[in-house]
Amino acid sequence: MITVENLSKSFAGRNGPVVALDGVNLEVPAGTVLGVVGPTGAGKSTLARCVALLERPDSGAIRVDGTDLVSLDGTALRAARRQIGVVPQGDSLLRQRTAAGNVALPLESAGVPGPQRRNRVAELLDLVGLTDKAGSYPDQLSGGQRQRIAVARALAAGPSVLLADEPTSTLDPDTTGSVLTVLDRARAELGITVLVVTHDMAVVRRICDDVAVLENGRVVEHGRVLDLVSDGTSRTASSLLPAVDQNPLAESRFDRVADIVLVGFAAVGALLPEATSRFGVELNLLGGGLTRLAETPVARFRVGLTGERSDSALEWISDAGASVQRTLKGPQGVAA
Numbered sequence: 001m002i003t004v005e006n007l008s009k010s011f012a013g014r015n016g017p018v019v020a021l022d023g024v025n026l027e028v029p030a031g032t033v034l035g036v037v038g039p040t041g042a043g044k045s046t047l048a049r050c051v052a053l054l055e056r057p058d059s060g061a062i063r064v065d066g067t068d069l070v071s072l073d074g075t076a077l078r079a080a081r082r083q084i085g086v087v088p089q090g091d092s093l094l095r096q097r098t099a100a101g102n103v104a105l106p107l108e109s110a111g112v113p114g115p116q117r118r119n120r121v122a123e124l125l126d127l128v129g130l131t132d133k134a135g136s137y138p139d140q141l142s143g144g145q146r147q148r149i150a151v152a153r154a155l156a157a158g159p160s161v162l163l164a165d166e167p168t169s170t171l172d173p174d175t176t177g178s179v180l181t182v183l184d185r186a187r188a189e190l191g192i193t194v195l196v197v198t199h200d201m202a203v204v205r206r207i208c209d210d211v212a213v214l215e216n217g218r219v220v221e222h223g224r225v226l227d228l229v230s231d232g233t234s235r236t237a238s239s240l241l242p243a244v245d246q247n248p249l250a251e252s253r254f255d256r257v258a259d260i261v262l263v264g265f266a267a268v269g270a271l272l273p274e275a276t277s278r279f280g281v282e283l284n285l286l287g288g289g290l291t292r293l294a295e296t297p298v299a300r301f302r303v304g305l306t307g308e309r310s311d312s313a314l315e316w317i318s319d320a321g322a323s324v325q326r327t328l329k330g331p332q333g334v335a336a
C-alpha cells in the first residue's frame with residue numbers, strides 16, 4: 001500500500017520557484033494499479049520520482065506499507081529503496097550487457113550469490129516471456145522487449161512497489177499490449193502495487209484499477225476507474241468510454257436523449273429492448289459502443305426516446321443498474 005500525504009515539491013526556475021507538486025494526497029491499495037495521468041508539466045514524473053526516492057519532496061509524507069520514506073536516511077533509506085522497483089522513462093538498459101545481464105544487475109549489487117542469481121533471473125525472464133532472449137543484447141531486441149527486460153530488472157530485488165514512468169510512450173499499440181501484460185502479471189502473480197505514469201488512456205483502460213488526474217501539481221480527480229466512468233461529472237470518463245458523435249439535428253427529433261453507461265453488464269443487449277416493451281416507448285441508438293476496462297465490459301450508448309413514458313423507461317434502466325445521464329430534456333433542447 002502506498003500513501004502519499006500532502007506532498008509538495010518546488011524547483012528553482014528562472015522567474016522564481018516552479019511548483020511541481022502542490023499538496024498531493026493519494027492512496028494506492030496493495031496489489032492494485034494506479035494510473036497517474038495529466039497534461040505535460042502537471043507533475044506526474046516528479047510524483048513518481050519522489051515516490052521512488054530519487055527526489056526529496058519539500059514537505060509531506062510517502063508511506064509504503066506504513067513506513068514514511070521521507071523521514072529515512074542512511075541504511076534505512078537504502079533498505080526502503082529495495083522495496084521500490086523503478087522502470088525509468090525511455091531506454092534504460094545497459095547496451096554492453098545481455099538481457100539476462102541487465103536483469104541480474106540489482107542482484108549483483110545486493111551481493112546475491114551466483115546460483116541463486118541465475119535462478120532468479122530465469123524466473124524473471126519467464127515472467128516477462130523472454131526466456132529465449134536471455135543472451136541477446138539490447139540492440140538485438142525490439143523496443144517492447146527492451147521495456148519488458150526493464151520491468152524484469154525492476155522486479156529483481158523483490159520490491160513490493162513498482163513505479164513505471166511512461167513505460168509505453170515510445171511503443172506502437174501492438175507492442176504496448178505486451179508491456180502492459182507484463183505489468184499486469186507483476187500485480188496478479190507477485191501481488192505488487194503498481195504506480196504507472198502515462199499520457200496514454202489505453203494504459204488506464206487496459207490495466208489500471210484506479211486513476212489520478214494531476215493538473216498544475218494538484219490532484220483534480222482520483223478514484224476507481226469503474227466508478228468514474230459511471231459518474232457523469234468525471235472528466236476522465238469521456239476519454240475512457242466509447243466516443244459519441246454530437247448530432248443535435250438527429251437528437252432534436254426525440255422527447256428525451258440520454259447517455260447510458262453500463263458497467264460489467266452481462267445483459268447489455270437485453271436491457272434497452274426490455275425498456276422499450278415495458279414502457280411502450282420508441283428507443284433509438286444514436287451512438288456509442290462497447291469497450292473493456294481491464295476485464296470488465298463497459299458500454300456507453302446515447303439513446304433517443306419517444307413516448308409518454310420515456311422518463312419512466314429511463315428510471316427503470318437506472319434502477320436496473322445503469323448510469324443514466326440526461327443530456328437533453330424535451331424536443332426544445334432544454335438541458336436537464
Ligand SMILES: Nc1ncnc2c1ncn2[C@@H]1O[C@H](COP(=O)(O)OP(=O)(O)OP(=O)(O)O)[C@@H](O)[C@H]1O
Nearest residue numbers: 011012018019020039040041042043044045046047
Ligand atoms: N529538475 C527540475 N528542475 C526544474 N524544474 C523542474 C524539474 N523537474 C520538473 N520541473 C518542472 O516541474 C513541473 C512538473 O514537471 P514534471 O516533469 O513532473 O511534469 P510531467 O507531468 O511529468 O510532464 P511530462 O508529461 O511532460 O513528463 C514542470 O513545470 C517542470 O518544468
